[in-house]
Amino acid sequence: MQVHSGGPARSGDKESGARAVRLDAFGGPELLEVREVPEPQAGPGQVRVRVTAAGLNPMDWIITADADTAARFGLTLPTGFGTDYAGVVDQVGEGVTGFAPGDRVFGGALSRAVADFVVVDATGRTAADEVHHTPDGVDDRTAATLTIAGRTASAALAAVDPGPDDTVLIGGAGGGVGVFAVQLARIAGARVIGTGSAESADHLRGLGAEPVVYGDGLADRVRALAPDGITAAVDLHGTETVHVARELGVPDSRICTIAAQVDGVTAANGATAPPGALEEIAGLVADGTLRVPLAAAFPIEDVRRAAELQADRHVRGKIVIDL
Structure with missing residues (x-):
């Protein structure tokens, strides 16, 4: 396998690992923990994204709230948290075309987006394992709210x-x-x-x-x-x-x-979204036709507080985790 790297690890990260939010049991936001984990590597047909922002959705805490729901989404313990992400490609696996290190991207990584790195399928075969180019004019926080x-x-x-x-x-x-x-x-x-x-x-x-x-x-x-x-x-x-x-x-x-x-x-x-829906929405944001109100942004260390606010279901706009 050939993997092309986009450069050295982010300043401040330990060489041996990266941060990721993990749950060792299914339940509420109080179980969310920021852990050091091994850096994932891009395999054939995959890209690795250095995440800069992760957007939260009600489904994030719903699917990790209990074992039966988690099983319906294929989740097993330990599991991560969050699906929407935005960032920069820093590795591309063998056979990948259309993406290169340094490309700004956004997409979905089911229950693993609140992390320094996510590895996703470059072909975007499923809605929860996908990557798209971020248009000029769309900042990373906004891009991280679009997918779900x-x-x-x-x-x-x-x-x-x-x-x-x-x-x-x-x-x-x-x-x-x-x-x-x-x-x-x-x-x-x-x-x-x-x-x-x-x-x-x-x-x-x-x-x-x-x-x-x-x-x-x-x-x-x-x-x-x-x-x-x-x-x-x-x-x-x-x-x-x-x-x-x-x-x-x-x-x-x-x-x-x-x-x-x-x-x-x-x-x-x-x-069940129509083909090209995300690209269309991102384009509407880029040209100013559609706007995404940001309700709050939290550092990854405050992920519990962010998840509690999201779970309240009275937020006007989107909640984002900054990485």
Whole structure:
């Protein structure tokens, strides 16, 4: 095997290893530990990325919360944490084309992104083991927020296919996926009504949505905002938006969920995103059409605090770990 290195190890790293977040048991953020681990090496068809930022998502703590869920994602102990990453290629394995040491990249590395290095498949065969070139004009923190949320939002919108004649109700519009879903629906020309807390109204307006408070009476509040009705709905949190959409006459074929299963309704996830979705989203960020609000950034040593904030599920924007 031939491995091409991008240069010496990062200043401050010990020669014998690198930092990575590890869990020795499945459970909550209190179990996250920063460890020194051997530096991974790029094998054939792989690239090694020196990570500069890792973005957090609700799925990061959900899939490591218990053994049964972890097993469904193929995770065994000890395991890492986080999936979204951005950084710089510093090794390429035999047979790799299209990437070279020094290239700025972003992508997904399932439950191992919060680390100094990740090794990923250069062909990007799966959504959780992939690498993409970071466009000029997209900083690493922003690039590290795109993969999971961007793919999921793209998949959900593809399921309902919004356009200029649509009024779309998006449940949980202020969360990490909502940031993308609202803006992508608006870019498609749709009118967007987004559910959230009363305190999130300004945040939702900033994304391009008309805010409406979730909870009892939601259907009546949506009717008041859209007396001519809504034509599509995406539920990014649970099932409340699904039930309201049905009550308002939206057919199941134009309703989508990401966090719940409802008979007759499409359930989308990042793996079902259309081909090229991430590159399209990154391009929209690069040209200023789509923006990603950053709620908070933490050093890797504060990963527990970052994960606790993410698990609270009331964050407006994305959370990033700096490495």
